[in-house]
Amino acid sequence: MSVETPLDGPRLWIEFPDPEDSGDAPDTVYRCDLTWLTSDWSCIFGNGCPGIYADSVNVGCCSLGAHFTEPADEKRVRAAVKRLTPATWQHHATGRKAAGGWIEVEDGARKTRVVDGGCIFANRQGFAGGAGCALHVLAVAEGVDPLTLKPDVCWQLPLKRGYRTVTRGDGTTYLEVSISEYDRRGWGEGGHDLDWYCTGNPAAHVGTRPVFRSMAAELRELIGDAPYEELARHCEALVARSAGASAHRRLLPLTVHPADRPRV
Structure with missing residues (x-):
């Protein structure tokens, strides 16, 4: 089984206001991890998943x-x-x-x-x-x-939605809705004791579609249709730029999830 990648590293994030908010100062801003959402992660339950605990391999997570x-x-x-x-x-x-x-x-x-x-x-x-x-x-x-x-x-799982209130320099506030990777730490302190976990492991980065496409239904449910369409637009642009003539990724490392395998 391949070695899990470090939990922390460079990431590319996108922030955009709620498309359905027409005000000059939006009440909601989405902050999304493009490095994770354009990664090749895929659930491998029933296809090599060893489970989060070695003594219960048949139930995955x-x-x-x-x-x-x-x-x-x-x-x-x-x-x-x-x-x-x-x-x-x-x-x-x-x-x-x-x-x-x-x-x-x-x-x-x-x-x-x-x-x-x-x-x-x-x-x-x-x-x-x-x-x-x-x-x-x-x-x-x-x-x-x-x-x-x-x-x-x-x-x-393994999408993580978070909320926090952000105060602007002029004293006004907005709700930040974040969409990111649910890594080991999402499980709390016990997450570090899991025998295996998928999001940072190359063994699970074998999908044929990036996460924002394979989990489109879940993302739409989490943030709504209009915000998803805006998010997908940014993800599509990043994927398009990363597909060179020889099918290799040519962007800075922070745009590629560390667990993704090199494309050949």
Whole structure:
């Protein structure tokens, strides 16, 4: 398995005002990591992913269960769970009969239950209904985007959205919405103890489409359609400039994610 790249290094960021804000001083400004969004990262679950813990390789990054971001998040998932069956959900019986069902409380926060070293919705290898998230499998079967059924933290990973209030020199303020890479530190202090993690590892930078394209649906959900279109315009321009006649990238290193493999 390839060696993970350092967490910190040069990055190229873009800032732009909310396209739907017509004022001279916008109330919202988006700050996005172009180095990450134009990278070749791709989820390799089921295709060589060793999992975040060596003793639970079959569940990828689903070892800890998913914390709900708000009541509406849990409500959406609960509605989807009602449509799961023993044929599509390996731990259906446990989720239906265990005390508390498929939810547990950890440090006062509600989250999906962990069963045998992984999220209760993580079907293991060999399950007849298919390995992977049962909610994801359900979404595919129903012909809807998985983000409409899965917990927020699951479909957002490894995108990281942040908010902060910025004060201008004249005393006015605006909301900064940032979109960046959810690296090890996004997991908190325990992130440094993960046995493996994907975003900075060349093993996962094997995608055929840059992140801003492969995760377009997630980005649209996170920031909205108009901001996404503006973001995509900048990303497309960067990708176009980096595609030389010989297909090699010719920009400064900060425009290329350190985990991306050289293009030949």
